[in-house]
Structures are given as structure tokens and as C-alpha cells.
Amino acid sequence: MRELVYYVAVSLDGYIAGPNGQFDAFLVEGDHMDGINERFADTIPTDHAAALGIDQSTGIFDTVLMGANTYAAGLPEVTSPYRHLDQYVFTHRRRDPVDGVTFTDRDPVEVVRELKQTEGKDIWLCGGGDLATQLAEEIDRFVLKRQPVMFGSGIPLMAPGRYAPRRFHRVRGHDFDTGVSIVEYAAT
Structure with missing residues (x-):
């Protein structure tokens, strides 16, 4: 069965x-980018990957889910940021x-439960x-790109107190x- 993977950059203070x-x-240059480009090339916007000569055909995802604000980050210039994936925007x-x-x-x-029942990649x-909080019970894995910065406030990784406690174990x-x-965690 397909997994829902919350793959995201997060500050030291959880934003x-x-x-x-x-x-x-967030740092977008440095030695960590090679690791991202190798394993998570499909999470790079289509046009950026093409400009860098990065092959996205062997990625682990074929679908991406975004909230309206995440999608809006590229507007008006980029209206279909991940053309190599099926893109869902919740709005x-x-x-x-x-x-x-x-x-x-x-x-x-x-939507996620339906997608998990279909054939495909993760x-x-x-x-x-907010979208992550709504989907908390459906998240199978977290892949956190912990960045050495602090924001002090902002959009948290997850909104507090709106989901039941769950245990995850470190995979790598x-x-x-x-x-x-x-760091990657999988639900136990």
C-alpha cells in the first residue's frame, strides 16, 4: 500500500x-543538497530540476499534496510546480x-485514503x-530536513493538540x- 510521507524542511524551533x-x-546550497537530489529528486520543482539536469524519473513519489498557501508560494509565475507528479491542492x-x-x-x-488504495508510488x-494536522492520523512517515535556523514563530510543523499521540521510530x-x-521516522 502507498504511504503518506510528510517530507518538509523544519527549523530548530519546529516551524x-x-x-x-x-x-x-532555509539553506538551499551545501552538501545536504546532494543527498536530497539523489533520494528526493522528485520533490524539486519540475523546472528547477530540468535546469539543473536532475533526473526525476526514479523518484519515490508520484503524487504531491499541498494546502492553498503552500501552492500560492510560486504564484503567479509558477502555476503547476510539480508537473512530473499528480498535484492536489486543498482549498x-x-x-x-x-x-x-x-x-x-x-x-x-x-482523498488520502482513496489515494492509498490505488496503485502507485508514495x-x-x-x-x-494545517493540512498536515488534518492528515496527522494518515501520515505513515516523516522525513524532516532539520535546518540550523530558528524562526521564533510562524507556521508550525503540526498544530498542537489536534490529534492523538502516536509513536514513530527512527528509520535513518x-x-x-x-x-x-x-531524519526519517516511520509509524510503529
Whole structure:
């Protein structure tokens, strides 16, 4: 069965973006990028990967889920950031159709349960924090790119207190010279 994987950069103090939704303090250069490009090449926006000559055909994901604010980060320039994946954007706002993007106001839990029952690769939960909280019980794995920065406030990895306690075990981890650590946890 397909897994829902919350793969995301997170600050030392537990935020996936700063107080104004900014994430530009996260390191995007350094030795950790080679590890990301090798194992998670499919999480790089399609146009960026093409410009860098990165092959995305062997990735572990074929679907990406985003909240409306995460999707909006690339607008208006980029309307279909991950054309190599099936893209789902959860929003209650009406949107004009975009090739390769499914906008939906359906319950994210129902959508994920349906996707998990279909054939395919794993499902990438890209963000944001509210969507992750709604899907907390459905997350099978966390892959956290722990960054050596603090935001002080902002969008948390998960909203507090809106899900039942669950145990995860560490599957793998790697520390890089940049100070970035990539740690993976699977549900027990």
C-alpha cells in the first residue's frame, strides 16, 4: 500500500515557515543538497530540476499534496510546480483550472485514503502545517530536513493538540556539514 510521507524542511524551533510564511532562511546550497537530489529528486520543482539536469524519473513519489498557501508560494509565475507528479491542492477558494493540478475542497482524509488504495508510488505531503494536522492520523512517515535556523514563530510543523499521540521510530538519519540533518521516522 502507498504511504503518506510528510517530507518538509523544519527549523530548530519546529516551524516550516516564518511568521509571514517566509522560508528563505532555509539553506538551499551545501552538501545536504546532494543527498536530497539523489533520494528526493522528485520533490524539486519540475523546472528547477530540468535546469539543473536532475533526473526525476526514479523518484519515490508520484503524487504531491499541498494546502492553498503552500501552492500560492510560486504564484503567479509558477502555476503547476510539480508537473512530473499528480498535484492536489486543498482549498475552499474557487480556482481557475490549471493543467496537472487538481483543486479540491474535499476532506483531505478521504482523498488520502482513496489515494492509498490505488496503485502507485508514495504520496508526498508537501505542506502546510494545517493540512498536515488534518492528515496527522494518515501520515505513515516523516522525513524532516532539520535546518540550523530558528524562526521564533510562524507556521508550525503540526498544530498542537489536534490529534492523538502516536509513536514513530527512527528509520535513518544523516547529518551534513551545513548543519542540516535529514531524519526519517516511520509509524510503529
